[in-house]
Amino acid sequence: xxxxxxxxxxxxxxxxxxxxxxxxxxxxxxxxxxxxxxxxxxxxxxxxxxxxxxxxxxxxxxxxxxxxxxxxxxxxxxxxxxxxxxxxxxxxxxxxxxxxxxxxxxxxxxxxxxxxxxxxxxxxxxxxxxxxxxxxxxxxxxxxxxxxxxxxxxxxxxxxxxxxxxxxxxxxxxxxxxxxxxxxxxxxxxxxxxxxxxxxxxxxxxxxxxxxxxxxxxxxxxxxxxxxxxxxxxxxxxxxxxxxxxxxxxxxxxxxxxxxxxxxxxxxxxxxxxxxxxxxxxxxxxxxxxxxxxxxxxxxxxxxxxxxxxxxxxxxxxx
Amino acid sequence: xxxxxxxxxxxxxxxxxxxxxxxxxxxxxxxxxxxxxxxxxxxxxxxxxxxxxxxxxxxxxxxxxxxxxxxxxxxxxxxxxxxxxxxxxxxxxxxxxxxxxxxxxxxxxxxxxxxxxxxxxxxxxxxxxxxxxxxxxxxxxxxxxxxxxxxxxxxxxxxxxxxxxxxxxxxxxxxxxxxxxxxxxxxxxxxxxxxxxxxxxxxxxxxxxxxxxxxxxxxxxxxxxxxxxxxxxxxxxxxxxxxxxxxxxxxxxxxxxxxxxxxxxxxxxxxxxxxxxxxxxxxxxxxxxxxxxxxxxxxxxxxxxxxxxxxxxxxxxxx
Numbered sequence: 210x211x212x213x214x215x216x217x218x219x220x221x222x223x224x225x226x227x228x229x230x231x232x233x234x235x236x237x238x239x240x241x242x243x244x245x246x247x248x249x250x251x252x253x254x255x256x257x258x259x260x261x262x263x264x265x266x267x268x269x270x271x272x273x274x275x276x277x278x279x280x281x282x283x284x285x286x287x288x289x290x291x292x293x294x295x296x297x298x299x300x301x302x303x304x305x306x307x308x309x310x311x312x313x314x315x316x317x318x319x320x321x322x323x324x325x326x327x328x329x330x331x332x333x334x335x336x337x338x339x340x341x342x343x344x345x346x347x348x349x350x351x352x353x354x355x356x357x358x359x360x361x362x363x364x365x366x367x368x369x370x371x372x373x374x375x376x377x378x379x380x381x382x383x384x385x386x387x388x389x390x391x392x393x394x395x396x397x398x399x400x401x402x403x404x405x406x407x408x409x410x411x412x413x414x415x416x417x418x419x420x421x422x423x424x425x426x427x428x429x430x431x432x433x434x435x436x437x438x439x440x441x442x443x444x445x446x447x448x449x450x451x452x453x454x455x456x457x458x459x460x461x462x463x464x465x466x467x468x469x470x471x472x473x474x475x476x477x478x479x480x481x482x483x484x485x486x487x488x489x490x491x492x493x494x495x496x497x498x499x500x501x502x503x504x505x506x507x508x509x510x511x512x513x514x515x516x517x518x519x520x521x522x523x524x525x526x527x528x
Numbered sequence: 529x530x531x532x533x534x535x536x537x538x539x540x541x542x543x544x545x546x547x548x549x550x551x552x553x554x555x556x557x558x559x560x561x562x563x564x565x566x567x568x569x570x571x572x573x574x575x576x577x578x579x580x581x582x583x584x585x586x587x588x589x590x591x592x593x594x595x596x597x598x599x600x601x602x603x604x605x606x607x608x609x610x611x612x613x614x615x616x617x618x619x620x621x622x623x624x625x626x627x628x629x630x631x632x633x634x635x636x637x638x639x640x641x642x643x644x645x646x647x648x649x650x651x652x653x654x655x656x657x658x659x660x661x662x663x664x665x666x667x668x669x670x671x672x673x674x675x676x677x678x679x680x681x682x683x684x685x686x687x688x689x690x691x692x693x694x695x696x697x698x699x700x701x702x703x704x705x706x707x708x709x710x711x712x713x714x715x716x717x718x719x720x721x722x723x724x725x726x727x728x729x730x731x732x733x734x735x736x737x738x739x740x741x742x743x744x745x746x747x748x749x750x751x752x753x754x755x756x757x758x759x760x761x762x763x764x765x766x767x768x769x770x771x772x773x774x775x776x777x778x779x780x781x782x783x784x785x786x787x788x789x790x791x792x793x794x795x796x797x798x799x800x801x802x803x804x805x806x807x808x809x810x811x812x813x814x815x816x817x818x819x820x821x822x823x824x825x826x827x828x829x830x831x832x833x834x835x836x837x838x839x840x841x842x843x844x845x846x847x
Contacts, residue, residue: 390761443740444763445741451770463779466774
């Protein structure tokens with residue numbers, strides 16, 4: 210298995226990427242890793258941290274897409290950037306997955322451009338894991354890729370999220386909830402009112418009805434919480450800020466609060482495109498990079514994209 | 529000043545309402561309070577807690593609108609309910625403000641039916657106070673009354689929120705932010721993209737641009753955060769659940785976290801209707817009832833509704 214890793218993306222790259230790579234290999238990570246970045250800089254760090262040479266292929270580039278660059282323009286102007294090269298490796302089949310903590314917009318645009326949505330998937334989506342108070346983990350999607358959604362998009366997010374929860378999180382028959390302002394059917398904005406019947410009638414989902422803001426982190430909620438990308442993005446960033454607060458107040462070592470530590474997160478998967486792509490947070494540390502490599506490995510190993518392809522083919526087919 | 533208080537609304541009514549009323553009077557509350565509820569039950573509690581007789585007028589009713597009743601139907605079927613009687617007192621001018629921790633939907637429907645929106649106000653709104661990490665307080669609106677909004681509604685929420693922040697919270701020239709998925713102008717869903725120019729061009733607002741989910745509780749954000757009622761409601765309930773979590777984990781005595789203690793909140797004001805209405809949380813305790821009475825008193829004393837009336841008249845007039 211070959212994983213492509215952008216060594217130049219993230220606030221603390223390439224150092225944290227190298228440290229994360231080492232952690233991943235120490236934890237029996239199975240992949241060979243294409244390290245895309247400035248050869249001199251990266252090689253020195255790989256040597257310094259004694260990263261096993263046989264597990265690494267250096268792919269040289271000095272071009273990087275900055276955080277404030279316009280995604281589409283930057284991808285066009287910098288085909289040799291670390292993100293550009295990563296997607297070329299992925300699209301050509303040399304790499305089985307690509308991971309970057311760089312410019313999120315560029316990662317998303319490139320996912321569409323190089324990989325394209327799987328047949329039947331109207332809108333690829335990005336999801337975040339959410340810690341549940343009882344110790345389990347759920348997911349929330351969309352968290353920002355699709356800020357204006359139609360009911361059929363949310364319906365598909367339910368299936369994409371279910372496949373992810375089942376395949377990657379190991380949740381059997383994951384429950385799906387529609388994020389709403391009240392529990393009863395018929396509640397909500399126009400989008401929710403029109404989405405509810407679609408989810409309810411979708412025999413491939415374990416739909417449990419509406420869930421509210423208070424349910425996202427509680428076990429009373431759903432394993433898979435579905436919402437438009439505007440609401441999801443607000444929730445995601447609010448959750449991160451709560452962690453910043455508890456950290457600043459020194460109560461982040463609380464067992465539950467610690468699970469909000471987004472600098473450790475394993476990144477956000479792009480769901481609904483043909484190959485595994487994982488986008489990291491800008492502040493990703495070594496643990497985050499290690500987790501992202503593990504997540505990418507798991508996405509490859511379980512053939513999540515293949516499972517999504519099959520699920521959506523059967524949706525699209527005339528039966 | 530006469531304040532009407534629903535003694536039957538809330539999970540712990542009428543006991544907490546009576547205890548809150550006593551607290552309010554002990555803290556030099558200026559109002560005479562119409563206590564609407566079951567005479568026998570309430571009188572016994574008033575005696576038991578030695579609430580000063582001269583500050584209280586009992587208004588008898590045994591009819592209550594339950595939490596799960598349909599608001600419009602219940603108001604029609606139970607004109608003598610505690611909420612119905614409260615609005616009658618308010619509409620007739622006997623009471624200057626009405627406070628209830630009862631059925632929120634019924635409170636909102638009755639606000640429209642008995643009081644009507646002020647001239648020029650397209651959509652009355654409900655706001656919640658938000659604790660800021662630095663110790664200050666901001667507000668977020670709408671938090672659930674208007675789940676589908678148009679740009680001009682959000683523009684008006686900016687003005688309603690500014691008047692509230694200035695008049696009630698004492699914030700001079702309050703900053704107004706549009707809750708969005710990114711900071712730059714042009715970001716966001718269709719609603720935000722169309723709202724931004726309205727807020728920017730509104731000379732009566734101190735508009736500071738887009739704010740994100742992470743800014744709601746931070747000082748980097750705005751004093752007044754404007755959003756549609758769907759997003760606001762999700763944020764509100766998420767915030768409450770965070771408090772439940774920290775409480776369950778015994779870290780709620782942290783100075784900042786303690787400010788999330790919504791059982792203490794002073795209730796949610798309805799903004800844009802002709803008279804002061806305060807809606808309490810179902811789990812309101814004595815402190816919450818006391819705070820709601822104080823808030824209602826302040827709304828009357830500062831003539832917030834009059835200020836809103838004038839502001840919106842000048843908006844509506846052809847100048």
